[in-house]
Amino acid sequence: MTIDTKAIIIGAGPAGAGTSIYLTKKGIDHVIIDKATFPRDKVCGDACSGKTAFVLRKANPEWTKELYLNEEHNKPTHGILFAAPNGKLLDIPFAPSKYEGETAPGFVAKRLTFDHYLFEKLPSEHATIFQQGIIQDIRHENNKVTVSFTQNGAEHTVTAPIIIGADGDKSIVRKHFINDNISEKAKAVALRAYYKGITGMHPNNHIELHFLPEIQPGYFWIFPLPNGMANVGIGMQSNLVRSKKINLRERMLYAIKNNPNIAPRFKDATLEGKIQGWGLPLGVDQKTVSGDHFMVVGDAACLVDPFSGEGIGNALFSGMLAADAIEKALEENRFDATFFKEHYHNILYRRIGDELRIGSTMQKLCRFPWLFNIVVNKAEKSPELSKTISCMFTDLDLREQLRKPSFYFKILFNK
Numbered sequence: 001m002t003i004d005t006k007a008i009i010i011g012a013g014p015a016g017a018g019t020s021i022y023l024t025k026k027g028i029d030h031v032i033i034d035k036a037t038f039p040r041d042k043v044c045g046d047a048c049s050g051k052t053a054f055v056l057r058k059a060n061p062e063w064t065k066e067l068y069l070n071e072e073h074n075k076p077t078h079g080i081l082f083a084a085p086n087g088k089l090l091d092i093p094f095a096p097s098k099y100e101g102e103t104a105p106g107f108v109a110k111r112l113t114f115d116h117y118l119f120e121k122l123p124s125e126h127a128t129i130f131q132q133g134i135i136q137d138i139r140h141e142n143n144k145v146t147v148s149f150t151q152n153g154a155e156h157t158v159t160a161p162i163i164i165g166a167d168g169d170k171s172i173v174r175k176h177f178i179n180d181n182i183s184e185k186a187k188a189v190a191l192r193a194y195y196k197g198i199t200g201m202h203p204n205n206h207i208e209l210h211f212l213p214e215i216q217p218g219y220f221w222i223f224p225l226p227n228g229m230a231n232v233g234i235g236m237q238s239n240l241v242r243s244k245k246i247n248l249r250e251r252m253l254y255a256i257k258n259n260p261n262i263a264p265r266f267k268d269a270t271l272e273g274k275i276q277g278w279g280l281p282l283g284v285d286q287k288t289v290s291g292d293h294f295m296v297v298g299d300a301a302c303l304v305d306p307f308s309g310e311g312i313g314n315a316l317f318s319g320m321l322a323a324d325a326i327e328k329a330l331e332e333n334r335f336d337a338t339f340f341k342e343h344y345h346n347i348l349y350r351r352i353g354d355e356l357r358i359g360s361t362m363q364k365l366c367r368f369p370w371l372f373n374i375v376v377n378k379a380e381k382s383p384e385l386s387k388t389i390s391c392m393f394t395d396l397d398l399r400e401q402l403r404k405p406s407f408y409f410k411i412l413f414n415k
Ligand SMILES: Cc1cc2nc3c(=O)[nH]c(=O)nc-3n(C[C@H](O)[C@H](O)[C@H](O)COP(=O)(O)OP(=O)(O)OC[C@H]3O[C@@H](n4cnc5c(N)ncnc54)[C@H](O)[C@@H]3O)c2cc1C
Pocket: 010, 011, 012, 013, 014, 015, 016, 033, 034, 035, 036, 042, 043, 044, 045, 046, 047, 048, 049, 133, 134, 135, 166, 167, 168, 169, 170, 171, 172, 190, 191, 192, 233, 235, 277, 278, 279, 280, 297, 298, 299, 300, 304, 309, 310, 311, 312, 313, 315
């Protein structure tokens, strides 16, 4: 089959789905190719923040209501519990969601079901979808991009003026068009497991981040899921895992057996399935995300928050912005690097650059566990500081405080 279309998307995870959903809203024909068959798993912590809800609500307000209603698959979460390196706990409730039908500001959903939910929103008269598509070749000539791929042995060719790489951490589109060497400092590696029967889960389903002193910068997490399940994992900056020869699996199982905040709660818990690992491309600095006839989105664009490890929201968000840029490109018949730099790269970093920079600073601060301990100790005793930290989750200007030494000075000296 040979198809001539307006845009080709490689990958139908949150980044590709976000791009496709918004192209369909604009009435732009496109082809989306994924190598997997949905529903498919993706190794992840499964926690979705307000940004995920924002992009979906903007696409269709009924979708977020649907997600929150489906408590069999999605666990609404109302806050976050930090365990400082010294073991002290800080429990921070989020401000309630102000949107009708959204029972909490965030939720936890297995990617197996969440990504399938997104995938099911894709079929439309504007989207031609291929699953089990194996890319054979990407060519860029005569102001067109041509992708050759096979599906169940049949050969296909698609041609369009623009390609969008939404193919995750090991993006072949990124490799083909940019081929940059991303430093190990800008990557993290993490393990995920599903456990049943962990006790002492927060009554309001707070997600838990345990900053263990032996894995800084990084953390051990427990995120509540429906049906007595939880997503449990551990993650750390890749270069440190390598240079310190850290066996993350051993560290994770050691914490489950021995950490005083964690071990008693796993006494009767059972591991369901395997412990699996995957990489996280961190947004520690601005990367090339577009050029002549291409854009990359989501993990292919390295947009994971360096502190929280969150990437689903930015994947959807970048997909939405890429669709806006495609609409403009088609209107102006411009598909060159300068155009996409102005209409995608610059807008993307204007919208999420500050957030990523703050995440980067916080990740660096985790190298000073004593500072982390002091902040948590003080916040535990000060409702005002606790409230400030809670508001930081939704207020970016307030979060900017975390980059300023004066914030820590005030905490240290009770100013
Ligand atoms: C252990 C771990 C825990 C995490 N926890 C969280 C969390 O709790 N919350 C959060 O927000 N983020 C978390 N993240 C990050 C999050 O998983 C990613 O940022 C997110 O999945 C990015 O979405 P994406 O669509 O860019 O890529 P992906 O979700 O990886 O989707 C890429 C898609 O492209 C397809 N594909 C890949 N290669 C090809 C190819 N050659 N041809 C065709 N198709 C292809 C894949 O099949 C896949 O469907 C975590 C990551 C890890 C590894």
